[in-house]
Amino acid sequence: MNRLWRAQLLGVARYELRMFWRGPTLAVLLLMILMLTAAMALIVGVSRDNEMIQTAMPSWVSDQIGSLVAGASWAAVCLVLVFFLPVFAADLIPKDRQLGIQDLLDSTPLPGSAYLGGKLLGLWAGVLLGLAVILGPVVLLFRFAFGEFNPRFLFETWAVGAVALVILNGGLGVLLPFALTTRRQAVTVTIIVLVVSFFFGSGNPIGTYFSAVRAPLIMYFMAQLVPDNPSLITVFTRWDIGVCLLAGLAELVVLGGLAQLGLRWQRYRM
Secondary structure, eight states: OOHHHHHHHHHHHHHHHHHHHHSHHHHHHHHHHHHHHHHHHHHHHHHHTOHHHHHHOGGGGSSOHHHHHHHHHHHHHHHHHHHTHHHHHTTHHHHHHHHTHHHHHHTSSOOHHHHHHHHHHHHHHHHHHHHHHHHHHHHHHHHHHHSSOOTHHHHHHIIIIIHHHHHHHHHHHHHTTTTOOSHHHHHHHHHHHHHHHHHHTTSSHHHHHHSTTOHHHHHHHHGGGSTTOGGGTOOOOHHHHHHHHHHHHHHHHHHHHHHHHHHHHHHHHO
16 A cells, blocks of 8 residues: 555545535434434333333343343444435445546546545544444433443444444445446435345345345344343344355445446546
8 A cells, every 4th residue: 555545545535524524414314313212212111111021021120221222222223324324325426426526536646446445434434433422422311211221232232233334334335326427326226225135135044144234233233122032033143243244345345346447447438
């Protein structure tokens, strides 16, 4: 990695990070997480007072509230990061083409790898910083709703699960529509891929691991809602999470390679 390429990469990343923080996209994503987290806190609180649930799952009324809180928060986080983040990120490259920025960049010595890498780094950094900012309010929300609880499970869930979803599904949203020319096309294609993944990605092991829904990752952490008997929710193990993460990274590598070839072909035709 030479110094010029690194400077170009970081320059694009800083630009995308600033634009992401100044625009409404990140604020909408974070607000959705906070609102859904508040709703899940209410559901957990009501469920803990249900006599049938108290009998069937005593952990819901035990000192394992930290695990329950992590599971409830995870439900809100994964919903936003799996289904909304890719859609919001889908226009990062087509937007440059639609506004004529891509033509300007093609006239500079900026390599396609630095351009794509900067787009990805800017998105990842923006979302992860946003999640770090709202983690404090989420902890305060659950502390207000349930009193004292151990936030360790909450931190672990966000540090592993949320970071993985930001990288995989955020990267998917950026790279998937790389060949499209308008923002509407990019958003439409991304939505179609997510819908197909949701309905047809769980029919076989390969579909489960490569699906954009990331079922092994989501369900593994969701099992914290029933810490006494997690098999009620999922059969996925840490091995399944590892395969899911490797499959997602392979998707990004393939899409990134195709996107870089597409940018080179575009410059070649000019």
